[in-house]
Amino acid sequence: xxxxxxxxxxxxxxxxxxxxxxxxxxxxxxxxxxxxxxxxxxxxxxxxxxxxxxxxxxxxxxxxxxxxxxxxxxxxxxxxxxxxxxxxxxxxxxxxxxxxxxxxxxxxxxxxxxxxxxxxxxxxxxxxxxxxxxxxxxxxxxxxxxxxxxxxxxxxxxxxxxxxxxxxxxxxxxxxxxxxxxxxxxxxxxxxxxxxxxxxxxxxxxxxxxxxxxxxxxxxxxxxxxxxxxxxxxxxxxxxxxxxxxxxxxxxxxxxxxxxxxxxxxxxxxxxxxxxxxxxxxxxxxxxxxxxxxxxxxxxxxxxxxxxxxxxxxxxxxxxxxxxxxxxxxxxxxxxxxxxxxxxxxxxxxxxxxxxxxxxxxxxxxxxxxxxxxxxxxxxxxxxxxxxxxxxxxxxxxxxxxxxxxxxxxxxxxxxxxxxxxxxxxxxxxxxxxxxxxxxxxxxxxxxxxxxxxxxxxxxxxxxxxxxxxxxxxxxxxxxxxxxxxx
Amino acid sequence: xxxxxxxxxxxxxxxxxxxxxxxxxxxxxxxxxxxxxxxxxxxxxxxxxxxxxxxxxxxxxxxxxxxxxxxxxxxxxxxxxxxxxxxxxxxxxxxxxxxxxxxxxxxxxxxxxxxxxxxxxxxxxxxxxxxxxxxxxxxxxxxxxxxxxxxxxxxxxxxxxxxxxxxxxxxxxxxxxxxxxxxxxxxxxxxxxxxxxxxxxxxxxxxxxxxxxxxxxxxxxxxxxxxxxxxxxxxxxxxxxxxxxxxxxxxxxxxxxxxxxxxxxxxxxxxxxxxxxxxxxxxxxxxxxxxxxxxxxxxxxxxxxxxxxxxxxxxxxxxxxxxxxxxxxxxxxxxxxxxxxxxxxxxxxxxxxxxxxxxxxxxxxxxxxxxxxxxxxxxxxxxxxxxxxxxxxxxxxxxxxxxxxxxxxxxxxxxxxxxxxxxxxxxxxxxxxxxxxxxxxxxxxxxx
Ligand SMILES: Cc1ncc(COP(=O)(O)O)c(C=O)c1O
Numbered sequence: 017x018x019x020x021x022x023x024x025x026x027x028x029x030x031x032x033x034x035x036x037x038x039x040x041x042x043x044x045x046x047x048x049x050x051x052x053x054x055x056x057x058x059x060x061x062x063x064x065x066x067x068x069x070x071x072x073x074x075x076x077x078x079x080x081x082x083x084x085x086x087x088x089x090x091x092x093x094x095x096x097x098x099x100x101x102x103x104x105x106x107x108x109x110x111x112x113x114x115x116x117x118x119x120x121x122x123x124x125x126x127x128x129x130x131x132x133x134x135x136x137x138x139x140x141x142x143x144x145x146x147x148x149x150x151x152x153x154x155x156x157x158x159x160x161x162x163x164x165x166x167x168x169x170x171x172x173x174x175x176x177x178x179x180x181x182x183x184x185x186x187x188x189x190x191x192x193x194x195x196x197x198x199x200x201x202x203x204x205x206x207x208x209x210x211x212x213x214x215x216x217x218x219x220x221x222x223x224x225x226x227x228x229x230x231x232x233x234x235x236x237x238x239x240x241x242x243x244x245x246x247x248x249x250x251x252x253x254x255x256x257x258x259x260x261x262x263x264x265x266x267x268x269x270x271x272x273x274x275x276x277x278x279x280x281x282x283x284x285x286x287x288x289x290x291x292x293x294x295x296x297x298x299x300x301x302x303x304x305x306x307x308x309x310x311x312x313x314x315x316x317x318x319x320x321x322x323x324x325x326x327x328x329x330x331x332x333x334x335x336x337x338x339x340x341x342x343x344x345x346x347x348x349x350x351x352x353x354x355x356x357x358x359x360x361x362x363x364x365x366x367x368x369x370x371x372x373x374x375x376x377x378x379x380x381x382x383x384x385x386x387x388x389x390x391x392x393x394x395x396x397x398x399x400x401x402x403x404x405x406x407x408x409x410x411x412x413x414x415x416x417x418x419x420x421x422x423x424x425x426x427x428x429x430x431x432x433x434x435x436x437x438x439x440x441x442x443x444x445x446x447x448x449x450x451x452x453x454x455x456x457x458x459x460x461x462x463x464x465x466x467x468x469x470x471x472x473x474x475x476x477x478x479x480x481x482x483x484x485x486x487x488x489x490x491x492x493x494x495x496x497x498x499x500x501x502x503x
Numbered sequence: 504x505x506x507x508x509x510x511x512x513x514x515x516x517x518x519x520x521x522x523x524x525x526x527x528x529x530x531x532x533x534x535x536x537x538x539x540x541x542x543x544x545x546x547x548x549x550x551x552x553x554x555x556x557x558x559x560x561x562x563x564x565x566x567x568x569x570x571x572x573x574x575x576x577x578x579x580x581x582x583x584x585x586x587x588x589x590x591x592x593x594x595x596x597x598x599x600x601x602x603x604x605x606x607x608x609x610x611x612x613x614x615x616x617x618x619x620x621x622x623x624x625x626x627x628x629x630x631x632x633x634x635x636x637x638x639x640x641x642x643x644x645x646x647x648x649x650x651x652x653x654x655x656x657x658x659x660x661x662x663x664x665x666x667x668x669x670x671x672x673x674x675x676x677x678x679x680x681x682x683x684x685x686x687x688x689x690x691x692x693x694x695x696x697x698x699x700x701x702x703x704x705x706x707x708x709x710x711x712x713x714x715x716x717x718x719x720x721x722x723x724x725x726x727x728x729x730x731x732x733x734x735x736x737x738x739x740x741x742x743x744x745x746x747x748x749x750x751x752x753x754x755x756x757x758x759x760x761x762x763x764x765x766x767x768x769x770x771x772x773x774x775x776x777x778x779x780x781x782x783x784x785x786x787x788x789x790x791x792x793x794x795x796x797x798x799x800x801x802x803x804x805x806x807x808x809x810x811x812x813x814x815x816x817x818x819x820x821x822x823x824x825x826x827x828x829x830x831x832x833x834x835x836x837x838x839x840x841x842x843x844x845x846x847x848x849x850x851x852x853x854x855x856x857x858x859x860x861x862x863x864x865x866x867x868x869x870x871x872x873x874x875x876x877x878x879x880x881x882x883x884x885x886x887x888x889x890x891x892x893x894x895x896x897x898x899x900x901x902x903x904x905x906x907x908x909x910x911x912x913x914x915x916x917x918x919x920x921x922x923x924x925x926x927x928x929x930x931x932x933x934x935x936x937x938x939x940x941x942x943x944x945x946x947x948x949x950x951x
Binding site for chain 2 (some may be wrong): 020021022024025026029033034035036037038039041042044045046048051052053054056057058059061062063065067069072073075076077078079080081082083084085086087088091093094096098099100101102104106107108109110111112113114115116117118119120121122125126127128129131132139142143145148154155156157160161162165168175178189192193194195196197198199200203238240241243245246264269270271272273274277279286294295296297298299300301316319338339340341342343344345346347348349350356358359360361362363364365366367368369370371372374375376378379382383394395396403418419422427428430443446447449450451479482483484485486487488489491492493496497499500
């Protein structure tokens with residue numbers, strides 16, 4: 017049990033200490049009053065910390081020990097694909113020729129970087145079965161919005177600007193409807209059926225001449241492959257809409273099915289999931305978008321092309337483009353890591369990735385099935401969703417189970433999502449975990465199920481071993497303290 | 504085939520298939536319709552061993568001219584700055600970089616507290632009440648500010664100064680299209696926002712006025728007067744700001760800004776060919792519940808210990824779905840950490856010294872250019888950039904400079920037709936007197 021507050025860096029401050037080493041000033045010095053207009057010189061210094069270099073290292077080392085990453089232990093957070101983040105990726109991204117190049121340098125001085133991006137684009141075209149890929153979007157949600165803006169531009173170009181509805185399944189990730197709103201569309205929700213798949217009758221009911229697009233996650237957030245995918249694409253296409261593939265879960269289908277072959281018009285990928293961009297505690301990501309030929313004219317600017325002489329070029333001459341979605345060319349550093357990963361795995365490797373991710377998930381699902389409710393009992397893909405409703409009847413909520421898992425050294429699954437499962441627990445093991453790890457986690461889950469029956473308080477009061485106990489979220493929201501203020 | 508990232512053995516496979524009750528892995532994919540099942544292998548390059556891949560990628564990287572082995576005067580929004588070496592040591596701790604968003608606060612206190620400290624430092628520098636946990640970059644952060652302003656004021660027009668970064672403006676324009684918001688360009692005159700023109704454009708349909716401080720040409724504008732005019736029209740005032748400059752400049756919060764955005768790239772983040780960087784978003788208490796993205800707040804645990812959580816989540820997409828204030832989910836947390844470490848290392852003293860060095864060294868460069876006969880058209884106060892007029896095309900000059908190991912400035916003619924043969928020169932604290940003199944001499948020799 018800990019009984020002391022972890023210091024904030026501001027509380028370690030002592031006037032006069034420094035942690036920097038700036039170049040010496042080798043030109044004539046001036047007083048700022050000579051160089052800046054009146055009223056524009058800061059009167060009160062910003063209260064940044066005053067600490068030594070060792071203070072800083074100790075502080076952040078202490079913070080890091082209060083944090084759980086994939087390298088710390090198993091992290092089966094559903095929909096997040098918390099697989100191993102290869103270390104070679106980190107080395108490659110830090111090579112000076114990649115890390116220290118300015119985005120506005122002359123193209124002739126950055127051909128190596130452009131070649132890498134071009135090769136990554138080409139690999140992603142093959143992996144998704146699309147015709148062209150843009151690497152501009154910074155994350156999944158940004159990719160969704162980018163693709164929806166392209167769909168909007170497509171309809172407008174065809175004189176169909178009235179198409180203002182985007183259809184989103186009730187099990188979709190929250191970014192799907194939110195991106196539709198940002199792109200100026202109205203969201204229509206389509207129901208799931210008793211098998212956890214999109215209800216085709218409901219889909220037929222909601223489509224119409226105002227349908228701009230359907231956004232579909234496949235496998236869906238229940239970890240289930242949408243078997244009727246061809247019919248769904250047909251239903252949307254028959255009314256003139258576009259089908260959008262949320263490819264955040266591509267880890268489940270690489271080398272097994274390609275969005276392009278399934279009739280999809282566009283797709284976004286999360287390179288920070290399937291392609292090992294480390295999640296960084298919340299970001300950065302990279303959310304490339306792949307499109308079919310008829311959407312190519314609308315790709316965001318600039319488009320990276322290979323010229324006849326073999327050199328690479330950013331093409332800005334795209335009159336139908338939706339414009340720029342981000343300054344410069346996307347999260348290059350993450351794209352470098354993803355490319356390194358693809359080259360490390362090769363075609364056989366990526367196929368194994370998918371097969372083992374799916375094998376691991378099905379194995380865990382079957383091991384846990386006797387102890388927890390499994391609302392959708394069929395082969396899952398890369399993840400599966402259990403319901404804690406059996407435990408809830410005994411007074412133990414899914415939140416309690418999640419907190420109890422912390423005592424075993426695990427990061428819990430995604431909980432209370434998707435919204436169509438009561439007390440949901442979404443478990444995604446990924447392919448980089450060994451059978452021993454999966455077994456140990458399943459054993460912990462089974463023990464918690466037993467504790468729920470025999471000694472529920474130990475679960476209800478969990479966690480018992482973490483640096484803080486459960487935090488008062490209501491207090492945080494009611495009287496928000498969003499920054500440190502000197503006492 | 505086995506791979507170092509894949510621990511599966513044949514024995515494991517067999518045991519697991521047995522538990523599942525299927526005969527082959529293929530059976531697990533039987534739900535993929537036969538018609539669309541992909542068979543065979545993807546047509547991508549064969550796997551490479553660690554050492555040979557490293558060798559290949561190092562060779563590829565060596566085709567680029569980096570700012571480490573060349574002397575760079577290229578800025579235009581992204582700068583070559585002092586990066587305290589400890590930044591990389593901290594962000595290389597895998598407890599940070601291999602973690603997801605801190606959804607489980609009990610085992611994410613490190614990340615949550617680091618972000619809380621980031622929010623505090625950004626709020627301090629900008630003089631705003633609060634800051635969020637990061638945005639993708641300065642450009643999308645500016646766009647989000649525009650969306651917020653339109654939603655808050657229920658008005659449909661954004662006035663954007665021509666002295667705002669052109670690529671940021673383009674991003675704002677794309678976002679605005681989605682929301683059917685009109686973008687009106689406020690012209691720049693002598694390298695600063697034309698205040699008279701602005702007066703003529705401000706009206707009761709203006710959701711926000713957007714300016715940059717220091718602006719794209721490095722100039723320090725009369726931010727205060729523009730703010731007054733903006734508020735007279737009951738519009739929101741959005742200032743995009745280089746946070747390093749705020750080490751010595753009066754913060755936007757003291758000059759009337761309702762929202763201050765920008766990019767924390769100058770704090771410990773490499774140029775990295777366009778990203779990842781670290782957008783920030785700071786605002787007033789009044790707009791707190793409309794902020795896009797994640798916010799970390801302080802609270803107590805059951806034993807009264809201080810702790811941190813993600814808070815005010817009723818704004819966000821995972822709760823509000825189509826009614827969320829923004830669609831952002833993943834942000835740039837690791838870069839927020841990097842910039843926090845850099846801001847901490849610089850500290851209260853260092854940030855002032857570094858900001859001042861930028862101004863003073865740029866002044867030295869300005870004097871040197873003028874002494875060598877170059878015209879410096881915009882004579883207002885500057886931060887770390889100046890515009891220099893040349894007699895020859897900038898691209899030609901930059902080619903010559905590169906042969907001398909110098910990466911020249913940004914060719915303004917690319918984006919501002921009236922500024923053909925004008926170059927934007929950035930001088931940071933890293934540039935030495937000799938390097939600046941060499942730049943002026945080389946340019947002078949060719950320009951003559
Ligand atoms: C299915 C799905 N779609 C979209 C997203 C959004 O991705 P990002 O967080 O990169 O914006 C996520 C991840 O959170 C996801 O799981």
